Structure formats: structure tokens, C-alpha cells
Amino acid sequence: xxxxxxxxxxxxxxxxxxxxxxxxxxxxxxxxxxxxxxxxxxxxxxxxxxxxxxxxxxxxxxxxxxxxxxxxxxxxxxxx
Amino acid sequence: xxxxxxxxxxxxxxxxxxxxxxxxxxxxxxxxxxxxxxxxxxxxxxxxxxxxxxxxxxxxxxxxxxxxxxxxxxxxxxxxxxxxxxxxxxxxxxxxxxxxxxxxxxxxxxxxxxxxxxxxxxxxxxxxxxxxxxxxxxxxxxxxxxxxxxxxxxxxxxxxxxxxxxxxxxxxxxxxxxxxxxxxxxxxxxxxxxxxxxxxxxxxxxxxxxxxxxxxxxxxxxxxxxxxxxxxxxxxxxxxxxxxxxxxxxxxxxxxxxxxxxxxxxxxxxxxxxxxxxxxxxxxxxxxxxxxxxxxxxxxxxxxxxxxx
Numbered sequence: 581x582x583x584x585x586x587x588x589x590x591x592x593x594x595x596x597x598x599x600x601x602x603x604x605x606x607x608x609x610x611x612x613x614x615x616x617x618x619x620x621x622x623x624x625x626x627x628x629x630x631x632x633x634x635x636x637x638x639x640x641x642x643x644x645x646x647x648x649x650x651x652x653x654x655x656x657x658x659x660x
Numbered sequence: 661x662x663x664x665x666x667x668x669x670x671x672x673x674x675x676x677x678x679x680x681x682x683x684x685x686x687x688x689x690x691x692x693x694x695x696x697x698x699x700x701x702x703x704x705x706x707x708x709x710x711x712x713x714x715x716x717x718x719x720x721x722x723x724x725x726x727x728x729x730x731x732x733x734x735x736x737x738x739x740x741x742x743x744x745x746x747x748x749x750x751x752x753x754x755x756x757x758x759x760x761x762x763x764x765x766x767x768x769x770x771x772x773x774x775x776x777x778x779x780x781x782x783x784x785x786x787x788x789x790x791x792x793x794x795x796x797x798x799x800x801x802x803x804x805x806x807x808x809x810x811x812x813x814x815x816x817x818x819x820x821x822x823x824x825x826x827x828x829x830x831x832x833x834x835x836x837x838x839x840x841x842x843x844x845x846x847x848x849x850x851x852x853x854x855x856x857x858x859x860x861x862x863x864x865x866x867x868x869x870x871x872x873x874x875x876x877x878x879x880x881x882x883x884x885x886x887x888x889x890x891x892x893x894x895x896x897x898x899x900x901x902x903x904x905x906x907x908x909x910x911x912x913x914x915x916x917x918x919x920x921x922x923x924x925x926x927x928x929x930x931x932x933x934x935x936x937x938x939x940x941x942x943x944x945x946x947x948x949x950x951x952x953x954x955x956x957x958x959x960x961x962x963x964x965x966x967x968x969x
Contacts, residue, residue, distance in 0.1 A: 626908065637720050637919065641725045
């Protein structure tokens with residue numbers, strides 16, 4: 581049982597590490613590609629900005645979580 | 661790092677660390693963490709309006725991650741969360757209207773501060789008494805130490821306030837709602853009252869008001885603590901999205917700051933969620949006690965020194 585707990589903890593840590601890399605990459609991508617556009621949008625078109633803001637933050641949460649899960653499954657497969 | 665939307669310079673590492681801490685608290689206790697995030701952003705010179713709006717935006721993302729994780733662990737009652745979201749939004753509007761009325765009367769700061777102190781202290785004292793009494797009551801009953809059994813048993817919930825909760829559940833006010841996930845049957849009106857009160861304090865005191873909603877779900881509705889945490893987070897996703905949208909339209913959201921905070925918050929939230937699996941309900945509630953106290957301490961500090969975070 582202790583081995584099972586250690587294994588699931590390792591799996592959780594690995595998944596978290598992949599997620600951390602993706603989340604950080606996502607932020608820099610948004611900053612680099614959309615930084616100026618977001619600034620312009622915020623000053624000139626508030627309603628689209630509000631929608632984009634929610635989509636960006638939800639995207640970071642949902643999409644990256646799903647990508648992490650898929651990546652993690654793919655990475656685990658060769659070890660089995 | 662310069663954030664042009666809010667016109668502020670903030671070290672991104674600071675934002676990630678703040679997000680991480682709030683993420684752990686959010687995942688573990690089901691709170692938004694605005695009582696830390698708001699002052700933390702103010703400390704870096706971000707204007708109050710941006711601090712409030714940006715904080716809400718990052719709460720949306722963090723709560724999505726934490727609620728999804730809680731759902732995979734069976735800790736989210738979707739039906740209850742959807743009903744409560746309606747009441748929360750209505751209550752938040754009421755709280756915001758009262759703030760506007762107090763603004764016009766010219767005594768908004770003192771009234772909000774004193775209400776916040778009373779509410780925060782009240783929650784802390786009550787939860788300390790209840791969780792401590794529950795732990796004493798059930799001491800010795802769950803002294804099995806095998807690790808796997810401990811994890812399974814930890815979801816079983818007891819409360820010294822249980823008899824009062826049972827009386828509330830027995831109030832047959834039509835329509836009665838059955839919540840199989842939470843294992844309770846209760847009047848729709850009682851759920852709505854809890855949601856409206858939580859929403860009211862969210863609009864009145866700011867943030868997601870998880871510090872009121874989570875204990876209310878446990879003590880008034882009788883929802884097990886783990887489910888209350890998960891369902892509260894699900895409900896926060898809806899209410900904080902609404903808040904983010906309205907604040908963004910008013911020009912109060914710096915999405916780039918929110919995204920940096922979010923990088924730390926989502927990691928912390930996942931750790932917080934997994935940690936709940938290793939603690940029984942009363943222990944989670946006892947650990948919750950210092951959170952409203954921190955909020956009260958911040959308000960008392962601002963009252964005494966006149967310094968606004």
C-alpha cells in the first residue's frame with residue numbers, strides 16, 4: 581500500500597511538473613503574441629476585452645489541464 | 661516587469677508566489693483567497709479597483725482547476741452548485757447596492773470595516789468551537805492507523821452542530837430538493853437563503869465570500885465538508901466569472917497580472933485539492949479557523965493605522 585501511495589504521489593508530481601511548464605509557456609506566449617493587442621483592446625473595446633479575458637484565464641485552466649493529462653498518458657505508456 | 665493595462669511594475673516571481681499560496685488555500689478550503697490577493701496587489705502599488713477586478717479574474721481560473729480536480733474525487737455536487745450560483749449572483753447585487761447606498765450616506769468605510777470584523781471573528785470563533793468539540797467527541801473512534809483506511813475514512817463527516825443542522829433539514833417548506841451527491845434532502849428556499857447571504861457578503865465585503873459559504877453549506881445545509889469545499893469552488897467559478905466580466909467592462913481587470921498569478925495558483929490549487937484527501941472534515945474546518953482571522957486582522961490594521969492596503 582505504501583508503494584502504491586508513493587507511486588501515485590510520483591505520478592501527481594510528474595503531472596504537476598508538466599502542467600507548470602505548460603502554464604508558464606502559455607503565459608509567455610500570451611504576453612509575446614497578445615500583449616499589445618490586449619492593451620489596445622482594454623482601452624478601446626471593453627466588452628470584447630472582458631470576453632477575451634475570461635476565455636484566456638479559462639483556457640489556461642481547462643485546455644492546459646486537458647493537454648497535461650494527454651501528455652502524461654503518452655509519456656507513461658513507454659514505461660509500462 | 662511592466663504591466664501596461666494597470667500601469668504598474670511588479671516582480672512576476674512575487675505574483676507567482678502569492679498565487680501559489682492562494683491556490684493551496686483555495687484548493688484545500690474552497691475559498692477564493694481575495695482577503696490575501698487584494699492586499700498583496702495593493703502592496704505592490706496596484707490601484708484598488710484593479711486589485712479587486714484582477715483578483716476575481718485569477719480566482720476564476722484557479723477555481724476551475726480546483727473544482728475539476730475535486731470533481732474527479734467526487735467532491736462536487738453540481739445540482740447544489742447551480743442552484744446556489746443563482747442565489748449568489750442575486751445576493752451579490754444586493755450587497756453592491758447597499759455599498760452604493762452607504763457611499764451616498766458617506767459612512768461606507770466604517771460600516772463595512774465593522775461588519776467585516778464582526779463576521780470574520782464570529783465565523784472563526786464558531787468554527788473553532790464546533791470543530792474542536794467534534795474532534796473531542798469523536799476522539800478514539802477513528803484511531804485506525806493503516807494509511808489506506810485513513811484516506812477512505814477521512815471523508816466521513818461529523819459535527820457537534822449536527823442536531824441543529826438536522827432540524828433545519830427537517831423543515832418541510834415546499835419545494836423540497838433531493839441532493840443525492842451530498843446525501844441530503846432540503847428545502848430549496850433554505851439553499852437559496854444560504855446562497856443569497858453568501859452572495860450578499862461577497863458584494864458587500866468583496867471577494868468570493870467562500871469564508872461564509874463553505875461553513876454555511878456544512879452547518880446549515882448539512883453538506884459533508886469535502887463536498888462543501890468542492891461545490892463552493894464550482895459555485896465560485898460561476899459567480900467570479902460574472903464578477904470578472906462586469907469589472908472588465910468597467911476597466912478594472914489586468915488580465916496579464918491575473919495570468920501570472922494564475923501560473924502559481926493552479927499549481928497550488930492542485931496540491932491543496934489532493935491534500936484534502938488526507939484530512940477528516942472537522943480537521944479541515946479547524947484548519948480553516950485562522951483564515952477569517954487574517955481577514956479581521958487586515959481590517960483592524962487599516963482601521964487603526966488609517967493605511968489602506
